[in-house]
Amino acid sequence: xxxxxxxxxxxxxxxxxxxxxxxxxxxxxxxxxxxxxxxxxxxxxxxxxxxxxxxxxxxxxxxxxxxxxxxxxxxxxxxxxxxxxxxxxxxxxxxxxxxxxxxxxxxxxxxxxxxxxxxxxxxxxxxxxxxxxxxxxxxxxxxxxxxxxxxxxxxxxxxxxxxxxxxxxxxxxxxxxxxxxxxxxxxxxxxxxxxxxxxxxxxxxxxxxxxxxxxxxxxxxxxxxxxxxxxxxxxxxxxxxxxxxxxxxxxxxxxxxxxxxxxxxxxxxxxxxxxxxxxxxxxxxxxxxxxxxxxxxxxxxxxxxxxxxxxxxxxxxxxxxxxxxxxxxxxxxxxxxxxxxxxxxxxxxxxxxxxxxxxxxxxxxxxxxxxxxxxxxxxxxxxxxxxxxxxxxxxxxxxxxxxxxxxxxxxxxxxxx
Amino acid sequence: xxxxxxxxxxxxxxxxxxxxxxxxxxxxxxxxxxxxxxxxxxxxxxxxxxxxxxxxxxxxxxxxxxxxxxxxxxxxxxxxxxxxxxxxxxxxxxxxxxxxxxxxxxxxxxxxxxxxxxxxxxxxxxxxxxxxxxxxxxxxxxxxxxxxxxxxxxxxxxxxxxxxxxxxxxxxxxxxxxxxxxxxxxxxxxxxxxxxxxxxxxxxxxxxxxxxxxxxxxxxxxxxxxxxxxxxxxxxxxxxxxxxxxxxxxxxxxxx
Numbered sequence: 195x196x197x198x199x200x201x202x203x204x205x206x207x208x209x210x211x212x213x214x215x216x217x218x219x220x221x222x223x224x225x226x227x228x229x230x231x232x233x234x235x236x237x238x239x240x241x242x243x244x245x246x247x248x249x250x251x252x253x254x255x256x257x258x259x260x261x262x263x264x265x266x267x268x269x270x271x272x273x274x275x276x277x278x279x280x281x282x283x284x285x286x287x288x289x290x291x292x293x294x295x296x297x298x299x300x301x302x303x304x305x306x307x308x309x310x311x312x313x314x315x316x317x318x319x320x321x322x323x324x325x326x327x328x329x330x331x332x333x334x335x336x337x338x339x340x341x342x343x344x345x346x347x348x349x350x351x352x353x354x355x356x357x358x359x360x361x362x363x364x365x366x367x368x369x370x371x372x373x374x375x376x377x378x379x380x381x382x383x384x385x386x387x388x389x390x391x392x393x394x395x396x397x398x399x400x401x402x403x404x405x406x407x408x409x410x411x412x413x414x415x416x417x418x419x420x421x422x423x424x425x426x427x428x429x430x431x432x433x434x435x436x437x438x439x440x441x442x443x444x445x446x447x448x449x450x451x452x453x454x455x456x457x458x459x460x461x462x463x464x465x466x467x468x469x470x471x472x473x474x475x476x477x478x479x480x481x482x483x484x485x486x487x488x489x490x491x492x493x494x495x496x497x498x499x500x501x502x503x504x505x506x507x508x509x510x511x512x513x514x515x516x517x518x519x520x521x522x523x524x525x526x527x528x529x530x531x532x533x534x535x536x537x538x539x540x541x542x543x544x545x546x547x548x549x550x551x552x553x554x555x556x557x558x559x560x561x562x563x564x565x566x567x568x569x570x571x572x573x574x575x576x577x578x579x580x581x582x583x584x585x586x587x588x589x590x591x592x593x594x595x596x597x598x599x600x601x602x603x604x605x606x607x608x609x610x611x
Numbered sequence: 612x613x614x615x616x617x618x619x620x621x622x623x624x625x626x627x628x629x630x631x632x633x634x635x636x637x638x639x640x641x642x643x644x645x646x647x648x649x650x651x652x653x654x655x656x657x658x659x660x661x662x663x664x665x666x667x668x669x670x671x672x673x674x675x676x677x678x679x680x681x682x683x684x685x686x687x688x689x690x691x692x693x694x695x696x697x698x699x700x701x702x703x704x705x706x707x708x709x710x711x712x713x714x715x716x717x718x719x720x721x722x723x724x725x726x727x728x729x730x731x732x733x734x735x736x737x738x739x740x741x742x743x744x745x746x747x748x749x750x751x752x753x754x755x756x757x758x759x760x761x762x763x764x765x766x767x768x769x770x771x772x773x774x775x776x777x778x779x780x781x782x783x784x785x786x787x788x789x790x791x792x793x794x795x796x797x798x799x800x801x802x803x804x805x806x807x808x809x810x811x812x813x814x815x816x817x818x819x820x821x822x823x824x825x826x827x828x829x830x831x832x833x834x835x836x837x838x839x840x841x842x843x844x845x846x847x848x849x850x851x852x853x854x855x856x857x858x859x860x861x862x863x864x865x866x867x
Contacts (some may be wrong), residue, residue, distance in 0.1 A: 350773050360773050364765060367781035459839030462780060479766065483842055491768040498770035 195237070195326050199289035200262035200281060201249030204303055207280035214273040215248040215266065217241065223320035225250075225269070230322035235261050240321030240331060242296070244313050246303055251293065253326040259285050287525070290330050291518045297338030298510050299348060304500075305507045306347030311338040329524065337517035344513060347506035350499030354492045355386040358466045359393055361495070362434050365464050365485055370394035375432040377401045377425065377446070378439030379411045382468045386436050387415065399428040403439070429454035433461075438468040445473040448481070455483050466492070526587040533596035534580050536605040541572045616659035621714050623652030624687070628707040635704060635775060645703060653687050656714070660684055676717040678742060683713035685746035693786075701777050705753035733808035740801030741821070745856060747794030748828065752853035754787035755846035762843055784841055787849055788832070795828045820859050827852050 202212055217225060222241040229239035229252055236254040243249075248269070252262045263283050267274040284292050292301070297314045299306040318331040342348045351357040359369070366372055372395040376387050379402055387397050397415035401422060402408035408419035420428055422445065429435065429450055439445055446465070455463055460483060467474040467488040479486035487495075545568050556564060579599070586595040599605065627648030634642055660681065663671045672681045690706040693699045757777055764772045765780070777783070802821055831848045834840040840848070 346774065357773065361765070363779060364761070364772065364776070365780050367779045367785065460841030460845075462842065479768075482844070485765050487768060491770075494768075494770040495773055499773050502771075502774045 195253055196256065196258050197251070197253050197286050197289050197326055197330060198259040198262040199249055199251050199284045199292060200259075200266040201242075201247060202266070202277060202281050203247035203249070203301065205301075206282070207277070211273070211277055211280055212246070212248065214270045214277060215243070216245075217243045217248065217269070219243075219316055219320050222317060225265075226321035229265055230324075238322060238324035238327040240317055240323050240327055242314060242317040244310065247296070247301075249293075249296075251289065251321075251327060251330070253324060253330075259283055287518065287522050290333070290521045291514070293330060293334045294337040294514045294517050294521075295511075297334040298341035298514050299338070300341070300507055300510055300514060304352040305503045306341070306345075306510070307352065308342075308348050311335070311342070314338065330521065333517055333521050333524075337514050340513045340517070341510040345506040345509040347503055347510050350502050351496065352500060352503070353385075354382065354468070354489070354496060355389040357492050357495045357499070358386045358436070358468075358487065359389040361466075361485075361487060361492075362390060362395070362464050363393070365462050366433060368394065371396060372433040373398040373431050374434045374436060375399045375401060375428050376411065376415075376417070377422075377435060377437035377473065378441075378469065379407050380438035380440075380468065383436045383438035384411065386466060386468065390434065390436075391415070395434065398431055401425050401428055403441075426450040426453070429463075430457055432463065435463070435465045436468065437465065437473040439473050440469070441473060442471060444475045445469075446478070447475050448478060451478050451484055452481060455481060458483070468492075523588045526589075526592050527584050528587075529592045530583045530587040530596045533599045533605065534583055537579070537599055537603055538576060540603055540605055541576055545569065545572050616655050616662065617714070617718055619655040620652050620659060621711060621718070623648045623655060624683075624707055624711040624714060627652065627703060628711050631701065631704045631707055634701065642700070645707075646700065649687060649691060649703065649707065652710075653684070653691060656680070656684050656687070672738065672742075674720075676720045678738070679713050679717035679720065681739075682742050682746055682749070683710045683717065685743050686710050686713070686749050689746055689750050689790075699778055699782075699786075701775070702753060702757060705756045706750065709749060709753065733804060737801055737804040737808070740797050740804060744794045744797035744801055745860075747790050747797060748824075748849075748853055748856060751787045751790035751794060751849050754783050754790060755849040758783040758787065758846040759843065759850070762846075780842065784845065787846065788835060791828055791832060791849060795825065795832065798825050798828070816862075823859070824852070824856055827855060 202215060204212070222243050225241045226239040229236050229241075229250070234254070235257045236252040238253040240251045241249070242251065248266075250262050250266050250269075252258055252265070254261070263281070266281060267278065270277040293314075295301045297311055299308070299310050302310055314331070315335055318335070321327070321331075323331060351360045362369055362372070369390060370393075372390075374387060374390050374395050374397045376383055376397060376399070379400065391397055397417045400408045400412040400415065400417050400419045401424070402411075402419070403422050405419060405421050408421065411417075412419035425446070432454070435446070437446060446467075451463070451465075462483045462485060465474055465478065465484065465486045467486065470489060472488055474486060474488070476486065476488070478484055549565060549568060552564075553561065583595055583599065586592050625648075627645045630642065630645030630648060634645070660672075663677070672678050686706060687710045690703060690710075693702060758780060761777045761783065762780055778786070798821070802825060805818070805821075831845065831852060834848075835845055
């Protein structure tokens with residue numbers, strides 16, 4: 195049985211090409227079923243489709259690579275001509291290695307991005323895997339988990355909104371129920387607010403120069419809207435302030451923050467200033483309990499963490515290589531498994547025949563002893579050859595060893611005769 | 612036998628401290644070795660204490676070395692309870708060097724020689740409660756030190772602040788306060804046992820210092836609850852409190 199992969203990804207295919215073959219999970223499940231049961235060389239199939247890639251993993255008889263390729267082009271329909279040069283085809287160990295790298299986030303646009311592992315799991319669960327694809331995907335999920343647990347590849351944020359939210363988590367013990375005040379209605383502050391909300395924070399107040407603009411944004415967050423004049427009052431309820439106005443001067447000054455901090459009785463306040471020019475007086479950062487991050491500070495955090503991700507990616511590649519070697523060893527062992535099974539069956543048959551021959555002559559109490567004794571002898575005799583065969587299977591001579599064993603012990607000759 | 616167990620304890624704690632220090636510099640690959648260092652060291656030290664307890668006649672840790680050894684064990688035990696949680700594992704950055712240093716001090720200050728006193732269970736309970744209280748204060752100070760370190764990184768807007776994730780400031784502040792409260796309760800119980808059951812004669816320097824330490828930590832908690840002194844100022848109070856303990860206690864309790 196062979197493993198094949200045909201796919202397109204963000205590396206070589208622009209969005210216009212990728213969207214021709216993008217499918218949702220339900221369609222991916224249908225396509226997997228159809229590929230695995232259509233009567234062609236494929237017996238197993240899993241379709242992985244995300245924003246950045248669509249990949250068809252199939253397992254089956256010879257000709258499976260072409261079959262996967264055709265299936266991908268069929269999926270593209272009339273757009274197949276544009277898709278073909280961007281598509282890649284991989285087989286066996288290379289296909290598995292690719293999947294392991296995908297699951298570990300090493301093939302993603304941002305190394306180590308968190309969603310891909312879940313997407314691989316969903317695709318696997320929705321697909322039609324059999325013994326080969328099942329094992330391959332389980333090992334890929336294991337590689338992905340290991341990469342995230344044993345390295346810090348997925349821990350650091352890769353964007354300014356995510357960095358702001360991660361910094362908030364360094365200040366506060368969990369963001370659930372934390373109150374966020376949005377000052378201004380810029381796109382970046384909107385994204386940051388959404389990121390904070392996805393981690394449990396509540397957007398409680400939206401502040402803007404005009405109440406109308408504030409109300410528009412407040413509705414989407416189920417928040418209260420006020421004008422800039424009421425900003426000082428709004429600070430009283432804030433744990434986190436995200437500011438992004440187009441005001442030419444400082445919107446948030448020392449007095450308002452000092453008085454808000456006094457009311458907080460030692461609880462910290464995080465201010466994220468996303469505006470250029472800055473909305474918040476940088477001197478506020480020196481006040482005890484007040485943590486101020488502007489765009490430059492956030493950008494340097496993001497670039498440091500991205501650098502960290504690249505460093506961690508080297509360790510993650512090592513983990514993926516280990517898993518790929520395990521996969522190779524497992525596949526190679528499949529070559530000798532039939533020979534080992536035949537050898538053991540052959541030995542057991544001889545043992546049973548000889549045992550049956552003397553059974554009538556043995557005293558009642560000795561039968562079990564002889565049975566156990568002969569079974570142990572057979573097991574001990576076959577243990578080393580079994581281990582050696584499995585070891586040899588990983589090398590290129592694996593098949594030769596299996597043939598030699600068959601020849602020496604005459605395995606399968608009775609059937610042929 | 613007991614002496615043979617000092618070295619594995621020290622090596623394992625030292626190894627854990629080095630691994631955690633390495634993590635501070637971004638080397639994460641060996642973090643599992645750090646946790647195993649703590650576990651193996653704790654096991655060796657537990658065996659050491661058990662061997663001492665078996666061969667002693669009475670309370671075996673009455674000497675300076677014995678007390679430091681027991682304090683170090685209590686400290687690591689406390690850390691192991693918290694250290695199992697991934698988010699708090701890096702508290703070991705502050706705890707393990709202290710634990711290793713205590714073992715070294717114990718070794719330098721008398722090795723594994725026993726200082727048995729026949730004062731019975733009352734002394735054993737008193738000493739155990741006092742030492743457990745001090746271990747809690749040490750954990751609190753370790754949390755406080757991490758708070759100061761983490762706060763400084765955030766204040767300075769250190770670009771690498773998210774590459775080494777420590778517990779959040781709020782969590783460190785809360786845990787430091789909780790460890791202080793636990794320590795104060797243990798110290799209160801220890802003092803009560805001492806006054807109630809031990810033949811103390813009169814008020815001596817050791818008792819005065821114990822009460823002074825109690826007052827310092829009680830005040831720290833009082834200003835936290837009543838005046839809202841939290842965060843950096845509370846952390847500094849706890850570090851100063853431990854410094855007081857470290858300087859004064861050996862003079863009064865182990866000067867002889």
